[in-house]
Amino acid sequence: MGIVLNQSFKNTIITYIGFGIGGISTLFLFPPILGKTFYGLSNYILSCANVIMPLFAIGMQNTLVKFYSQCKSEKERNEFLSFTVLFPILLIVLIILIGLCFYDEISFFVTKKNPIVKDFIWLIPVIGICMAYFEIFYAWARVHMYSVFGNFIKEVGLRLFSLIALFGIYFKWITAVDFIYLTAGIYLVAFLVTMFYAFRIKKPVFQFTIPHNVKSILEYTSYIILSGSVANLLLDGDKIMLNQYMKIENIAFYSVATYIALVISVPSRAMHQIVYPITAKLMHDNKHDELNDLYKKTSINLQIVGGFVMLCIFVNIDQLYEMMPAEYRGGIVVVFMIGLSKYFDLILGNNNAIIFNSKYYRAVLFLGVGLVILTVILNMIFIPLLGIIGSAIATLLSITCYSIAKLLFVVKRMHLYPFTKETLHSIAITFVVFLMFYFWKFPVNPIIGICLKSILVTIVYVIVNYKFVVSPEINQTLDKVLFKLKSSK
Template sequence: MGIVINQSIKNTITTYLGFGIGAINVLFLFTQFMSDEYFGLVTYILSTANVLMPIFAFGVHNTIVKFYSSYKTRQAQNSFLVLMLFLPLVIIIPATIVLFIAFDGISHWLAGSNTIVEDYVWVIFITAICFSYFEVFYAWSRVQMQSVFGNFMKEVFHRVCIMGLLFALYYEMLTVQELIYSIMIVYMLRTLIMKLYAYSLRVPSFKLYKINNLSSVLKYTSLIIIAGSVANVILEIDKFMLNRYIAIENIAYYGVAIYIASVISVPSRSMHQIVSPLTAKYLNEKNKFELKTLYKKSSLNLFIISGFIFLLIILNINEMYKLIDDNYANGLVIVFIISFSKLLDSLLGNNNAILFNSDYYRMVLLLGVFLAVLTVVLNIIFIPMYGINGAAFATFVAVFLYDLSKIIFVNYKFKMLPFSSHTGKVFMLILVSIGVFYFWDFAFHPILNIALKTILVSLFYGLVVYVFNFSEDITAIINKVLKR
């Protein structure tokens, strides 16, 4: 776990820096500098682009991680990587032609009940392409075991740029329409920088040679589109579908709540950047012992860290909403539902990496398609009944069933579970912490209240984890910090 812990820590710090900047943008700048309608529009544009991303990427970012380590010569690796550069165009070029020919019909359908969307369909499309190729170049660098710079670009760069754009909007240097186009340009610039960095690690040579196992590569990358689409549908389709049923400003309220809860998944995202290629390596080498060890350790470590973040959010959420516009407090229930969903998701550890890099990905795709359809159906049922809370209910049910099915499948095929005796202890610690601290409030300013409760929770939770040695890896890190 040495390289995993090292780069995961760096990635976690970078990701939280990005989320901190993003929190300022989402919770304060967007809500104060932009109308709810246009904030909802920006949220809708980015969510729809994220739904399209795995389709436009043609599954290439996952394919690079799975197959790169199986090629042993530099010549073979180069031919493989060059092929990966051009495969997304198989989708992007026809999609561009279709959008150009049928623009009016597509834009009208995407707009739903909010006609403001129609003017920004090309922004959605171009942003989706940028997202796709960014992931391709990021995967290019990750298989070189270099994930830190890419993680900085993924989590920090665009948020800093958007913060600057929001201040430009506030000082009337930009109109709101120009801001939206500028955000698209930021994502274009981010992709270009990631490309240059990836090429600095491994410059492609366009002299091609025969690629071994080409049929398996093409079959995998074609099918893995479904897997990536399923994951993004479950995560992003709620915002897309809200646009079809309710006023677009509600997407802003929903988006803020989701953003707060999504902080819990930061450690998982950070660890995944390095765990995924390492998992692929163990699978290619058929090293089941190391694979099982990585599975259990990644699950426990993520559950401990995510549990702590879950507590900080749940125990401080009422004070957080006092700092935001009153309209956004409508998302309080959403924060509870999605936060619990993210906490359960952390129990999977590197489960996704095992499934997507193994020979059993086809079965997972079938499960994923079923659950993606279920997500859409649940949204159709719950959103008209419960509004934005209904979208959260639908997401929770879908994610829970999807996660459960993946745990069962990995156990059936690999005979291993991510849980250990310490998993139950951590769960009990989380419950006790909620019981002790949730109703313990202070009569000060919300910021001071959040700071005080955070300090108390941190001391209590950290002390229990350390004294009872729930995780050897986390204990080692704490010992290292204490010695310094």
Template sequence: MGIVLKQSLKNTLVIYIGFIIGGINTVYLYDRFLTSQYYGLATYVFAASNLIMPLIAFGINFTVVKFFSSYTSKKEKDKFLNLVLFLPLFIAIPIGYGWNFVHDLIMTYVSKSSSKENLIVENYTIYIYVVAVCCAYFEVFYSWAKVQLQSVFGNVLKELYNRVAVMIMLFAVSFNFITKEEFLFYMALAYVLRTLLMMSYAFKLYIPKFSFGLPSNFKEVFKYSAYILLAGSAGAIVLDIDKVMIPGKDGFAMAAYYSVAVFIGSFIEAPSRAMTQILQPLTSKSINENNDKEVESLYKKSSINLLLIGGLFFILVNTNVTELFKIMPSKGYAGGEKVVLMISSAKLFLMLLGSNGAILNNSKFYKIVLPIGLGMAIGVYFLNDYFYYNLNLTTDGLALATLLVTLFFGGFKLWFVQNKLKINPFTTKTFIMIFIIFSLYLLFNFWNFSIPEIVLLDFPINPLINISLKSVIVIPLYIYLVYKLKISKQFNKLLGRVI
């Protein structure tokens, strides 16, 4: 776990800096400088591009991780990388030629809403395609770097670059350097530049010799990519379909309100995203070498460490979320506490799974990823439709659908790995950790310090004071319990170094 811990710590730091900047953008700058309508439009464009991106990527980003370490000669590696460079084009180009049809479908859908403001999307649908293509190739080159066990630079571009770009563009809007209408144009340019930077770094790490030959296992590579393509598309539906569905009923402003609550709830998953980036190639390598003990070790260590870190942020987020909403300029964002709780619970459960996804994607049982992904996509779509449109549960219904689908299919993945590989991520420490998390959540969720209202330059200060004071109590108590109960050897060792 040495290289995992070292790069994971760097990646976690980068991701949390990115989340802090993203939090400032989300909680304060977007609504103040871009308004809820244009923020909702940006949310819709990026969510829609995320739905298309896996289709264009053709699963190549996962294929690189799975197969690269299996080649022993540079010639085969070069043939493989030449192949993965061109496969996405065979999907991206036809989609580009048929974009007028996609545009008409989008306009037909958003025009169903009673909000006439939805029609502003007409001039922005092309950015969905541009961002999707850029993100697809970014993920390909990012995987290219990860198989060289170099994930930090790509992580900076993935987690920090976009949020810094958004902040710069928002300030540009506020100072009238660009207009609100031009915001998405410049963000699309930022995505293009990010892809070029990632490509340059990937080629610096490993540049293949160009050839027209195909790797010896071409059929297997293509077959795997097709499976992961479908599974990845299904996974994108689970993540972003709710943000795309909202404008069809309640307009872009409601999509903005929901995306803020989802962002806050997703804050806890940063360690998972950081650790997964290095766990994927290591798990793949261990599986290719038939090192079952190392696979199980990575499984258990990743689970308990992610639960430990994610649990702390679960408590901090959910016990302070009411105060956090008081900072928002628009009152429309308030009332999203249930969404935050359900989304963060789903994210915490996924962190409990540890390297489960990496094991499934890189084992001989990878085909199960497709029915799981399709099941999740179908489940979340119909539950969204039932809770949001039929039962009118507002956006709480969308979050509930995500939570239920995550729990059901995550439980299935746990059972499947246990049944096929006879390993699971749990130890007695797992259940002690779960008890600590929910005990502290219940203890600190129902009270706040009685601080009078303090406003500085039209910005409320008292919620920040309340959040800070509660965090000063929660964090030391949590760390003390985890340390004394010896939940994680890696955490205790790291804390011992700091002390």
């Protein structure tokens, strides 16, 4: 097994383990142990830090990956690594100075609805800087073909130490306030550990030298800052805006609901890791028909797999919320809203891979900026009217508009089409199965009921999709599994 395949496999396993730890913590431990106020506060601080992180990193984590292989000598490599680590400090110092100059105004703006935030504002840039340099040193390791350790720290380590800190509250070793500060400490440790690991891989030889291709580097970096900021604002911007209009505990309710809905998008990660390089090669070789065929296949396959995950969540959502504190149950509608937006994004297949490997990628970045503006406006309209449901509606509308814009962009500019008649068949099957199972439940313990209903949904969904041959690729995979099972008897 080659190093790329080996590390890709390990990273996939690590990601799912981390997601499992995060799911257990988010759904069953954080709400009762940390409490809604401090859980909301914790999410708000991390969301703000994540949004400003691309500014602190100046996109150097992506720039390092792109340009490191272009360095022809050891001297150039040392100069470039030094530049990627030292140059962000200039912008960090500038941002911190601006923040200090306008501290009172910023403090008043973010705390007018929730005064509890005021004592913890300074943690936001601290965590943001730790996140930024973690990503830079993680990239340092990745360009030397060592990706597993950094991914473990990011996906498992952070969640695991947060879980340990949570048990510290449960056993009364620390308070909820201590937990907030300890969270910042966890991100600091993650950054330092990753830094020393990167230095172990490649000993630094810091040089205060500007690389010869600095113009290309800064041009690329500017687009990465833009795309990173857009992506993080879409992920966490709604939580930041909720703080401006509602009590901070509502961020806790919203965060739990969005985490549940995000599970729908998990299947796309593995497929995109495989499809992205294939898409790039087909586009480079100008194989339009094969690319169009791949576009259709990724669309329907993700639709079926993502639709299955969505069904299991939607038909069991009431029982799932029965195991959580009663005040969180208003988030059920949010799960449906965010879940549908993720489902629609799934059925676009490898749309993003096509766009970002084309000459039009800059234009789509500006589409993303327009999406952020639209999201902010819609949140300003709907949150005062409908609370967290309003924020979910804003997210659904804005992401749907963005997805349609990207779809039309690919259709009009590149004449590629993701949908077939099977797309409608899959939607119809998913909707019918949902109607069959949503409106009843087993009169047993919620966990047992969820398991039983999920088994029935799986049997019906798989059989119907198989009989109608919605995806020939999935049918072939099932045939191989059934053949192996028969052969083993």
